[in-house]
Amino acid sequence: MKVSKNELKASLHKAFEGLGFHSGDYHNAADMVIWLETHGFYGFDRLLAALTYLNTTAPVHADLSQDDGYNFVLDGKGTSILLCGSEAVDLLRAASKADSGAGLELINCYNRTFIIQRMVKAAESNVACVAYWRQLDYCVKVSVEAGDFLPEYKTFSLIEEFDTQSLRIFSGPSLGIIENQFKQYLKFGSLIDTYESVKMEDCYRNSLEHGVEIDEALWKTLDDLVARVLVESTELSRAGAGD
Amino acid sequence: MHSSIQNTGIQSEVNTLSMRPASQVMQLDRLGSFHQTRLSFMRTLVRRMVTENWQISTPVFDLDDQGYGTVVYQVEAKYGTFSYVLFSHYLDPECRNDRVIADQWDLTMALCEGTVDVEQLEFLRNNVPKQEAGRVDSRVMVLSRANRSARTFEYVVNELTNGRQPNIDVIAEVGYLYRTTAAYGSGKLGMADWEKVWSKHRDFARPFAAEMFTCYILRHFSMEQAEYLASKRAPKTAVKLDESIKRYIGIGNSTGLGMAPFLINHPLLINQWVEMRETALARVVAASESGVQKETLVRLDMGAKRVIQHLSEIVTGDERQHKSNLTVQKELHLMRLWLEEAGPELASNHFVWGTLIEYAEKHWHVETQEVINTLLIELYPELVDELEERMWVDECHDVTPEMSVSDMISVIEDKYDWALAIDFSKQESSGAFWYRSEEKMEPRLGQTDIDLGMEKEMPLGIGRRVRDCYDQMCSYNLAQPNQNVAHFIIKNPTRSGIVARMQTMAKSRYGDIRENLLHTDVLPIHLLRCKLSFFGVSKFDPRSRLWVRNTMFQGAPLIDDFGKPLCDDWQFPIKPIFTAD
Numbered sequence: 001m002k003v004s005k006n007e008l009k010a011s012l013h014k015a016f017e018g019l020g021f022h023s024g025d026y027h028n029a030a031d032m033v034i035w036l037e038t039h040g041f042y043g044f045d046r047l048l049a050a051l052t053y054l055n056t057t058a059p060v061h062a063d064l065s066q067d068d069g070y071n072f073v074l075d076g077k078g079t080s081i082l083l084c085g086s087e088a089v090d091l092l093r094a095a096s097k098a099d100s101g102a103g104l105e106l107i108n109c110y111n112r113t114f115i116i117q118r119m120v121k122a123a124e125s126n127v128a129c130v131a132y133w134r135q136l137d138y139c140v141k142v143s144v145e146a147g148d149f150l151p152e153y154k155t156f157s158l159i160e161e162f163d164t165q166s167l168r169i170f171s172g173p174s175l176g177i178i179e180n181q182f183k184q185y186l187k188f189g190s191l192i193d194t195y196e197s198v199k200m201e202d203c204y205r206n207s208l209e210h211g212v213e214i215d216e217a218l219w220k221t222l223d224d225l226v227a228r229v230l231v232e233s234t235e236l237s238r239a240g241a242g243d
Numbered sequence: 244m245h246s247s248i249q250n251t252g253i254q255s256e257v258n259t260l261s262m263r264p265a266s267q268v269m270q271l272d273r274l275g276s277f278h279q280t281r282l283s284f285m286r287t288l289v290r291r292m293v294t295e296n297w298q299i300s301t302p303v304f305d306l307d308d309q310g311y312g313t314v315v316y317q318v319e320a321k322y323g324t325f326s327y328v329l330f331s332h333y334l335d336p337e338c339r340n341d342r343v344i345a346d347q348w349d350l351t352m353a354l355c356e357g358t359v360d361v362e363q364l365e366f367l368r369n370n371v372p373k374q375e376a377g378r379v380d381s382r383v384m385v386l387s388r389a390n391r392s393a394r395t396f397e398y399v400v401n402e403l404t405n406g407r408q409p410n411i412d413v414i415a416e417v418g419y420l421y422r423t424t425a426a427y428g429s430g431k432l433g434m435a436d437w438e439k440v441w442s443k444h445r446d447f448a449r450p451f452a453a454e455m456f457t458c459y460i461l462r463h464f465s466m467e468q469a470e471y472l473a474s475k476r477a478p479k480t481a482v483k484l485d486e487s488i489k490r491y492i493g494i495g496n497s498t499g500l501g502m503a504p505f506l507i508n509h510p511l512l513i514n515q516w517v518e519m520r521e522t523a524l525a526r527v528v529a530a531s532e533s534g535v536q537k538e539t540l541v542r543l544d545m546g547a548k549r550v551i552q553h554l555s556e557i558v559t560g561d562e563r564q565h566k567s568n569l570t571v572q573k574e575l576h577l578m579r580l581w582l583e584e585a586g587p588e589l590a591s592n593h594f595v596w597g598t599l600i601e602y603a604e605k606h607w608h609v610e611t612q613e614v615i616n617t618l619l620i621e622l623y624p625e626l627v628d629e630l631e632e633r634m635w636v637d638e639c640h641d642v643t644p645e646m647s648v649s650d651m652i653s654v655i656e657d658k659y660d661w662a663l664a665i666d667f668s669k670q671e672s673s674g675a676f677w678y679r680s681e682e683k684m685e686p687r688l689g690q691t692d693i694d695l696g697m698e699k700e701m702p703l704g705i706g707r708r709v710r711d712c713y714d715q716m717c718s719y720n721l722a723q724p725n726q727n728v729a730h731f732i733i734k735n736p737t738r739s740g741i742v743a744r745m746q747t748m749a750k751s752r753y754g755d756i757r758e759n760l761l762h763t764d765v766l767p768i769h770l771l772r773c774k775l776s777f778f779g780v781s782k783f784d785p786r787s788r789l790w791v792r793n794t795m796f797q798g799a800p801l802i803d804d805f806g807k808p809l810c811d812d813w814q815f816p817i818k819p820i821f822t823a824d
Contacts, residue, residue, distance in 0.1 A: 001378065001433075002380060002381065002433055003433060004381065004430030004431075004433060004434060004435065004436045005430060005436045005438070006429050006430030006436050007431060007432070007433065014679075022737040022740060023702045023708075023740030023741070024736075024737075024738070024739030024740025024741070024742070024743055025737075025739060027640070027740065027743075028739075061733075061736040062733070063733075064730070064733050074733075083736075086642075086739065087732055087733050087736060087739075090642055090644035090728075090729045091644065091729045091730070091733065093644045093645065093729070094644035094645040094727045094729035094730075095645075095729075121641075125641065208436060208438060208439050208442075209439065209443075210380075210381055211380060211381040211433060226684075227681070228699075229679060229699050230679050230680065230681040230684060230699070231678045231680055231681060231687075231689075231695055231696030231699050232680075232681055232695060233680045233681050233682040234695070237680055237687055237689070237694060237695065237696070238682075238687075
């Protein structure tokens, strides 16, 4: 079935609220899901994967375990990027200066692809970002130039062993400064694939024109989560609506 | 993005104009006293339709002798073609209910892009009558429904059938033949997203333009159906409605709590609407720097006279509104006297409108003040009308993570002093809570510790959320001075939403509505009236503190007036003088 972006957003807000997310968190999480889905990054599949965890525990946020003002380590404690991605990128945005950047390692976290939307959001406020993480046996690298609306998404072969559930992000005033300042960290193997920004744009335009395709089972799952924030209707409660 | 480009041009002007402060304008009782202005969405839509001479044809008019069936209006607007598809159904009078929870209506409608083929019409026929229980697709821009007025519809049809015009007093008491109970847009139920509407369809690229258009065409249909039924019942003797009566027939509207959360959840948009209205008023005041022309004074006097008549013709059972209407009439009489006595002098009076506004603020009821402001704005279309293009803003609440916590505390103390002034230790300050009912997710207002559902409260108590965040931030700043907002949120992640809101709204001129919506005695009706005034409705008739009846497009030009010189003087509609043959 097809749904609109606005409809999806309203449903996701309430569904995440039903999972115990607070305002702010549920806005950010909904934005991440919608952005990924409408730009061809399979946001719904990733949401389904996230729900298996989110549905079993109260919301968990990351802890800041190292902080020297420019380099941070956040411990995700097994949580989803839907709950800790905004905080991670906001720390970096705050630490980025006019002529230098900052770096962050987010350990023990899941659903890392969702971080792309937060990076795009940072780019809107003129902060460039680069992130990479290990996915199965390859490495995903995402970069967004300050001021750009779409990221560059590439996959590379692995040349270093790093934790399967961690994520490294760097921020700065421009990609050039980031690449220069953090070159010792930004080393990748051979290029495997590129997801072109023109395809992201096409996907977005198509979803705007025709709606977003969503599996009815997932829509039903969201409805069930939404039901958690609804209150039983009684004769007394009808009086609270004007009767 | 679109709006930020538009708005940069006006920012320097706004900074130099003498604008009313947020502490005055954003009080809920003042917002709840607003009336329609030239910038209201119905007014701007009508101006556009008439001046651009939109063409409305009727490729399908398939009604039976009872007036049930299908009608399709095809709309040729300036930039595009649209179809307005309407289904008229039999409705058991026992089932006629204006509430959101209703599931049957006399009429259901959809506004679609382009033309509608047989296949799409069938799809719409299977879904539009179901409203929330159906699904439509992104070719649909608005979904709506309406119920007949039990008092006027059959009466008007009977009169026309018998070759007579309806008594204008009967029309005046109600104001319409049909009431709309909802007009959904912005992507609900699978419809086109607002982003698609504004980026693809310039004719409706203003807030609620498509929704207002849906109600306007409903008005047209309501009269066409009445005339059609009369002609079916008495083909030889039936008459058509007199044009002056037609113009005086509007569309009824019932608005309840469902609209209230919108104002809290879209603070940037409300700020934008208010800022444009206030910009218009400030421009008008600035224009009177060297006095005003005599004919402008005469037009103000005529406007006041019209409002007095308009208010005197409103029938409302709400005592508070009735008293307010009487007070406004009395005070407008005083204003007219002042205009009469001081007229010659006023023509050369320095900032005469500023003097009038100041006098009204000191001596008259808040609703009189806002009626006067509306009348003043009406006098200067050349200064005001271009603001109609600036009524939209891209809404996004962003955290500014680099801001220091101490600076953030100062921002809260400066911009949210109204919230910090609320004493939440008093029971009545948290005596109400908002929740969504499982019945169509209808927003409802509950009494704390009495009604069920407090644990599922909607986060509409901005004042209390500000207070809680402020207290936590002050404690955090004492324990860990010199930290920034990003660090505060890491430690207090549940505050990210209210922090983003406060930081975003602090950059706006008017900011949040200054009211504790959790107070035992909160009057949500002010929220409804505020939004309805920007829609452009008139004749407010509160039915309780939770819902209000009103009239849309009463007095507005008819489709036959499109392309003719525009008489843009239909606000505060008054009974036409009509003498039956």
